[in-house]
Amino acid sequence: MVLKMCGRYQFTAEQSSEILQIIQEVQDKFGAKAAKAVRQGEVTPGCKMPVLIGSDEGPTPELLVWGFRTPKSPLINARVETALEKPTFAESTRFRHCVVPSTAFYEFDGDRRKFQFTMPGSTALYMAAIYDVRGGVPCYCILTTAANDSMREVHDRMPLVLEKEQIEPWLYDMKATSYFLSMTPPLLDKRAMDSQIKLW
Numbered sequence: 537m538v539l540k541m542c543g544r545y546q547f548t549a550e551q552s553s554e555i556l557q558i559i560q561e562v563q564d565k566f567g568a569k570a571a572k573a574v575r576q577g578e579v580t581p582g583c584k585m586p587v588l589i590g591s592d593e594g595p596t597p598e599l600l601v602w603g604f605r606t607p608k609s610p611l612i613n614a615r616v617e618t619a620l621e622k623p624t625f626a627e628s629t630r631f632r633h634c635v636v637p638s639t640a641f642y643e644f645d646g647d648r649r650k651f652q653f654t655m656p657g658s659t660a661l662y663m664a665a666i667y668d669v670r671g672g673v674p675c676y677c678i679l680t681t682a683a684n685d686s687m688r689e690v691h692d693r694m695p696l697v698l699e700k701e702q703i704e705p706w707l708y709d710m711k712a713t714s715y716f717l718s719m720t721p722p723l724l725d726k727r728a729m730d731s732q733i734k735l736w
Contacts, residue, residue: 543612545579545641545663546652547586552639552659561597562586570599578642581612587665587676588635590707595635604677605670614666616681616696616717625677628666629717631710634676635703636663642729645690650729653687655697655722664696664706664716679717686723697721 549556563571575583581603588595603610604624611624619629638661640654655661667676679696687694698706699722705712 543581545636545638546577547574547579547637548576548639550576554658554660555637555639558586558588558597558637562599565597566599574599579638581610586637587667588637588662588703588707589667590633590704595703595707598634598674600634600667601673601675602678604668604675605673610675611677613680614677615693616679619666619679619717620713625666628668628677629679630713632667633707633710633713634665634667635698635706636665636676636678637661638663641695643687643691643694651690652727652729653694653724654727656725658700660700661724662698662700662703664698681717681719681721684720684723686726690726694721697724 547555549559559571559574562574573584574586579585579602582601584599584601586597587600589598603612606624614625614629619625639659640652640661641663643651643653645651663678665676665678667674669675680693681696683692683694696716702716706716
């Protein structure tokens with residue numbers, strides 16, 4: 537059975553000063569009501585969440601919906617190997633980069649066991665993504681790549697995780713796109729969840 541990759545991540549301000557800062561920036565930009573509406577805890581497709589987009593002032597949070605809308609179903613992931621080729625993703629991959637801030641992401645193995653992945657030595661984890669407006673809705677799609685050694689026992693795919701210093705190059709340097717799409721993400725810390733929440 538093939539499991540859908542990267543369908544859940546965690547966004548918890550109380551666990552990360554970096555995430556708390558992003559929430560504060562959302563409040564300053566969109567108001568307290570918008571900041572309060574941002575989901576805390578486990579995020580699933582269809583949620584409207586902060587992503588970082590390049591602006592003249594630096595990486596800036598915008599509120600986008602997770603998943604590119606299509607006639608069939610939202611596309612929540614794009615494979616780095618084909619993102620520049622597929623018409624659904626090609627233009628966004630070339631010109632519309634964003635970064636998804638999180639505290640962790642979750643993945644299920646073939647036995648439906650749930651694991652949490654975090655960035656070593658950090659309370660924040662950033663994922664490379666692309667964005668667009670589909671059906672009048674601003675939305676984003678997380679890029680996935682081949683699993684590295686920290687992920688391979690659980691799943692053969694993983695999000696394209698960025699080091700913090702790679703955020704701005706991903707957002708601003710479109711000439712570096714091919715480099716990012718071919719890179720191996722950093723090794724992550726893995727933790728089996730004590731309370732096994734299953735997909736079925």
